[in-house]
Amino acid sequence: MKNILIINGHQYAPMKAEGNLTKAYIQKAEEFFIANGFDVKHSVCESDFDVAEELEKFQWADDFLFQYPVFWMSVPWTTKKFIDEVFSGGKGKVTFANDGRSSEDKNKRYGSGGMLCDKKYMLSMTYNCPTSEFDDKEGFFDGFSLDEANIATHKTFQFCGMKPLESYSVHDIFKGNLDLEGELSKFEEVLKKNFL
Numbered sequence: 075m076k077n078i079l080i081i082n083g084h085q086y087a088p089m090k091a092e093g094n095l096t097k098a099y100i101q102k103a104e105e106f107f108i109a110n111g112f113d114v115k116h117s118v119c120e121s122d123f124d125v126a127e128e129l130e131k132f133q134w135a136d137d138f139l140f141q142y143p144v145f146w147m148s149v150p151w152t153t154k155k156f157i158d159e160v161f162s163g164g165k166g167k168v169t170f171a172n173d174g175r176s177s178e179d180k181n182k183r184y185g186s187g188g189m190l191c192d193k194k195y196m197l198s199m200t201y202n203c204p205t206s207e208f209d210d211k212e213g214f215f216d217g218f219s220l221d222e223a224n225i226a227t228h229k230t231f232q233f234c235g236m237k238p239l240e241s242y243s244v245h246d247i248f249k250g251n252l253d254l255e256g257e258l259s260k261f262e263e264v265l266k267k268n269f270l
Contacts, residue, residue: 078107078269079135081117083142085150091143095200095247095254099141102258103198106265119156125163132160132168137269138195138236140227144202149227157230164189169234188235195231196239196268197224198261205245239268 080103084096100116107114115131117123119142142149149157161169167189174186203214211217221228221241228238242264244257 075111075113076136076269077113077115077134079115079117079131079138080104080107081119081138081140081142081156083119083140083149083153083156085120085143085145085152095244096141096143098254098258099198099200099261102261103139103141103265106262107269110270112269117156119150120152123156123160125159128156128160129164129168132164132190135193137193137239138231139198139265140195140231141198143200144224147223161230161234164234173233185229185233188233191235193235194237194239194268196264197221197227197241198264199224199241199243200247201243201245202248203245205243240264 080100082096082100084093085091086093104114115134117128117131142153145151148154164170166172169190170188172187174182174184174188176182199220207213207215208218208220208223215223220243221238224241231238242261244252244261246252
């Protein structure tokens with residue numbers, strides 16, 4: 075049996091981002107994991123979290139699902155606060171030993187001091203922008219793929235030694251014609267590919 079930590083990176087904004095879409099994805103993920111025999115725990119970035127308790131969950135988890143809306147090309151600020159406090163709070167104990175470099179061994183590279191090397195993570199993002207803006211040199215992201223446009227988030231997990239699974243994203247969420255059931259089915263297919 076595997077242990078999965080679902081990290082809810084949503085930040086509440088009245089009438090703009092009330093969290094219903096994030097909740098739908100988290101509910102779908104939890105149903106999927108429980109139906110397939112996984113143990114599930116949750117972390118909520120926008121909460122009065124306790125760093126020590128969160129680090130216990132990070133130790134407990136085999137893999138992670140990070141569900142969040144993309145705000146201004148990055149994670150919401152409450153999520154950045156969670157990352158700063160929890161990931162940094164685990165230095166030398168849970169998340170990373172050091173930045174990886176060593177004065178004794180010049181072959182050790184920056185970013186190789188992670189302590190979560192046997193764990194994997196999946197990014198699941200909700201976006202206002204259309205998918206057409208990725209992988210297009212004329213697009214807003216200058217030809218970057220979805221993962222390249224989210225490199226800072228990937229590198230945060232990788233700094234702690236975790237390996238990436240296939241990312242998922244849903245787009246045009248404010249357009250008014252989102253086929254949520256269809257998107258949740260696509261999401262479930264990515265969950266199957268990544269975790270079964």
